[in-house]
Amino acid sequence: MLENFSFRTIVEYLPLFGHGFLATLWLSIVSFAGALAVGIILCAMNLQRSRLANVPAKIYIDAIRATPLLAQLYFLYFGLPRLGIVLPELVVGILALSLNSGAYIAEIIRAGILSISRGQVEAGIASGMTYMQRMRLVVLPQAFRVTIPPLLGQAIVLVKDSALLSLISVSELTRAGQLLASDRFMPAEGFITTAACYLILYYGLKGLAALSGRWLGQQSVRSRT
Amino acid sequence: MIEFRGVNKWFGALHVLKDITLNVEPREVVVVCGPSGSGKSTLIRCVNGLESTKDGDLVVDGHRVGDPATDMTELRAEVGFVFQSFNLYPHKTALENVTLAPIHVRKIARSAAEAAGREMLARVGLADKFNAYPSELSGGQQQRVAIARCLCMRPKIMLFDEPTSALDPEMISEVLDVMVSVAEEGMTMMVVTHEMGFARKVAQRVVFMDAGAIVESGTPEEFFSNPKTDRSRAFLSKILRH
Amino acid sequence: MIWQQFQSLIGSYPLALRGLGMTVALSLISLVVGTLVGFALGILRTGGNQLISRAIGVWVDLIRGTPFLVQIFLIFFILPELGIELDAFTAGIIALSNLAACFICEIVAAGIRAVPTGQVEAALASGLARWQRMRQVVLPQAMRMSLPPLVGQYVLLIKDSSVVSAIGLTDLTRVGWLVVQRVPNGLLVFAIVGIGYFVVCYPLILLARRLESRMGAAHGEVQL
Numbered sequence: 198m199l200e201n202f203s204f205r206t207i208v209e210y211l212p213l214f215g216h217g218f219l220a221t222l223w224l225s226i227v228s229f230a231g232a233l234a235v236g237i238i239l240c241a242m243n244l245q246r247s248r249l250a251n252v253p254a255k256i257y258i259d260a261i262r263a264t265p266l267l268a269q270l271y272f273l274y275f276g277l278p279r280l281g282i283v284l285p286e287l288v289v290g291i292l293a294l295s296l297n298s299g300a301y302i303a304e305i306i307r308a309g310i311l312s313i314s315r316g317q318v319e320a321g322i323a324s325g326m327t328y329m330q331r332m333r334l335v336v337l338p339q340a341f342r343v344t345i346p347p348l349l350g351q352a353i354v355l356v357k358d359s360a361l362l363s364l365i366s367v368s369e370l371t372r373a374g375q376l377l378a379s380d381r382f383m384p385a386e387g388f389i390t391t392a393a394c395y396l397i398l399y400y401g402l403k404g405l406a407a408l409s410g411r412w413l414g415q416q417s418v419r420s421r422t
Numbered sequence: 423m424i425e426f427r428g429v430n431k432w433f434g435a436l437h438v439l440k441d442i443t444l445n446v447e448p449r450e451v452v453v454v455c456g457p458s459g460s461g462k463s464t465l466i467r468c469v470n471g472l473e474s475t476k477d478g479d480l481v482v483d484g485h486r487v488g489d490p491a492t493d494m495t496e497l498r499a500e501v502g503f504v505f506q507s508f509n510l511y512p513h514k515t516a517l518e519n520v521t522l523a524p525i526h527v528r529k530i531a532r533s534a535a536e537a538a539g540r541e542m543l544a545r546v547g548l549a550d551k552f553n554a555y556p557s558e559l560s561g562g563q564q565q566r567v568a569i570a571r572c573l574c575m576r577p578k579i580m581l582f583d584e585p586t587s588a589l590d591p592e593m594i595s596e597v598l599d600v601m602v603s604v605a606e607e608g609m610t611m612m613v614v615t616h617e618m619g620f621a622r623k624v625a626q627r628v629v630f631m632d633a634g635a636i637v638e639s640g641t642p643e644e645f646f647s648n649p650k651t652d653r654s655r656a657f658l659s660k661i662l663r664h
Numbered sequence: 665m666i667w668q669q670f671q672s673l674i675g676s677y678p679l680a681l682r683g684l685g686m687t688v689a690l691s692l693i694s695l696v697v698g699t700l701v702g703f704a705l706g707i708l709r710t711g712g713n714q715l716i717s718r719a720i721g722v723w724v725d726l727i728r729g730t731p732f733l734v735q736i737f738l739i740f741f742i743l744p745e746l747g748i749e750l751d752a753f754t755a756g757i758i759a760l761s762n763l764a765a766c767f768i769c770e771i772v773a774a775g776i777r778a779v780p781t782g783q784v785e786a787a788l789a790s791g792l793a794r795w796q797r798m799r800q801v802v803l804p805q806a807m808r809m810s811l812p813p814l815v816g817q818y819v820l821l822i823k824d825s826s827v828v829s830a831i832g833l834t835d836l837t838r839v840g841w842l843v844v845q846r847v848p849n850g851l852l853v854f855a856i857v858g859i860g861y862f863v864v865c866y867p868l869i870l871l872a873r874r875l876e877s878r879m880g881a882a883h884g885e886v887q888l
Contacts, residue, residue: 259866259869260858260862262819262865262869263819263861263862263865263866263869264823264858264861264862264865265822265823265824265825265826265827265837265861266823266826267826267827267829267837268826268836268837268840268854268857268858268861269854269858271837271840271841271844271850271854271857272850272851272854272855272857272858273850274850275844275848275850275851275853275854276849276850276851276854277850278850279848279849279850279851280851314509316505316507316509317509317511319472319503319505319509320503320505320509320510320511322470322471322472322498323470323472323498323501323502323503323505324498324499324502324503324522324523324527324571324572324575325495325496325497325498325499325500325523325527325575326495326523326526326527327495330526330527334522334526335511338513339511339512339513342513353728353729357729357730357731357732358731359731360731360732360733360734361731361733361827363733364733364830371731371733371734371737374734374737375737378737378741384737384738384741384742384745385738385741385742385745388734388737388738388741388742389738391734392726392730392734392735392738395729395730395731395734396726396729396730399725399728399729399730400729403729
């Protein structure tokens with residue numbers, strides 16, 4: 198029963214959780230940066246008219262979306278050594294998260310770009326802008342605003358997904374919980390503390406999303422009386 | 423200045439422009455009217471290549487539209503286009519809206535472009551709105567910014583696609599006044615509109631379209647007092663009844 | 665050598681089928697339970713009772729804010745401490761159903777909130793009772809809006825079921841993990857595992873896309 202829930206043990210393990218918290222935080226940041234890069238490249242390919250560019254991007258995006266991250270993670274973890282590529286678990290984990298989230302981010306950016314009305318593009322065309330000028334001056338600045346909230350949503354998903362890296366024994370938050378659970382046979386203490394740490398990250402990102410939403414809202418109706 | 427010779431266009435199976443032949447002289451103002459779906463918007467959208475044509479020739483300011491050898495961005499810089507729905511850039515202020523293309527397409531120095539932009543905005547009566555965003559402006563003010571945005575490119579031709587039909591009635595005249603002053607300065611203009619007062623005042627010619635074809639063309643006087651076809655009579659009776 | 669591996673893989677097809685069966689069973693059961701509970705929660709969430717609505721909101725936030733893996737561990741290791749004995753399969757079903765219910769609750773609530781107030785007022789004016797308003801007027805319209813994200817949620821559910829392998833259930837992912845210990849070719853083994861999921865998930869993804877574009881057309885959003 199939970200009446201002998203031991204806060205003392207949690208305090209004892211606090212440094213481990215602190216380390217796990219920071220590890221999850223920074224590996225999420227690195228993975229998200231990687232995912233943004235992957236997403237931008239995929240999206241640029243997907244928007245090309247040439248089939249040579251857009252078909253591979255579409256296949257990649259669909260393949261990622263239709264299979265679980267865990268299977269993708271194992272694919273890299275067990276598969277890369279087969280190709281003679283031996284990487285530390287942490288790097289494999291970051292790679293898997295970036296490649297996975299990148300596919301979702303590509304779709305978010307694409308939706309942002311396609312949400313810009315045809316009239317905006319036509320106004321650019323009519324004033325003699327080239328394709329690149331229209332993208333840079335008219336479409337992307339507007340799409341950027343639209344994509345911030347869903348991108349933060351994707352960041353939340355990524356932080357939670359990073360828990361799976363514990364299954365290839367990357368030392369991060371969930372791993373810390375597993376260690377406490379198995380060393381002391383205290384799963385309640387271990388996993389409740391882990392969950393609490395994730396909630397801190399979750400509410401932090403959620404707050405950021407709300408803040409950006411308000412900021413963006415202000416921008417669009419600035420001081421309308 | 424603008425010459426259509428036997429131009430046709432299809433949307434799928436729909437024949438939207440039928441054998442259009444029309445010549446707009448320099449400094450001429452032509453009003454295009456007709457029932458909705460008659461192809462009048464499509465007609466002027468072809469002039470700057472927002473729509474492509476199927477066959478026939480369309481020559482604008484000496485350039486053949488649709489010819490791969492024609493640099494369309496160069497041509498479009500010479501042709502201003504005012505949209506029914508304004509299409510101002512919502513993330514830019516009024517001044518940024520009017521200077522964007524001069525700076526990036528014409529490659530004019532920012533300071534010079536801004537000076538010209540202020541002058542143009544003042545000319546359309548918006549000297550106090552340089553730093554306003556489109557969402558802070560009324561429809562009439564937005565459309566006047568859109569006209570200033572075209573004028574800042576110093577175009578040779580201006581096209582207007584139903585510039586007042588998205589506006590509340592009390593804002594229509596402020597936009598028409600600006601258009602009249604542009605016309606009086608000798609701009610070559612094609613205007614799709616049902617504002618017959620505007621047509622009477624500045625147009626040299628009214629072109630009436632129906633079902634993708636030009637049905638009738640003449641001076642405003644002839645067209646309003648003595649329409650030649652049943653279709654134009656029916657159309658006029660509908661829009662003049664109010 | 666590749667050929668030998670192939671033969672060895674073909675030899676393990678009964679295991680693979682069992683894994684696929686487990687994945688489908690897990691997904692299907694929690695899909696049904698999660699949908700039913702999720703709809704009930706969604707209706708309560710938008711109902712008049714502030715206390716119930718808040719409580720559901722907090723629970724949904726807790727579930728959305730923590731990794732599914734941690735939720736499974738909590739259920740599998742802690743419920744027994746509370747005196748509830750359960751096997752891995754039951755734990756997996758509980759965790760998946762709960763997850764699905766929470767996400768579906770939010771989808772349904774968003775759908776209900778998106779129904780214009782004029783619709784509710786019209787129903788009020790014509791004298792429909794509370795439950796009639798919900799059943800005849802609000803829910804049918806909310807459903808149309810919720811359908812595409814609902815199908816998308818089912819895809820997520822099927823994929824999340826792979827995480828249940830962490831507590832030892834022999835689903836498709838676990839089978840891959842077992843086989844790769846004997847046949848050391850991770851690329852091949854997990855490509856086949858991936859194809860297994862793809863075959864189940866991809867039709868649903870296509871369906872969601874179709875529903876979405878049809879709705880867009882019905883609302884007249886696609887115009888020039």
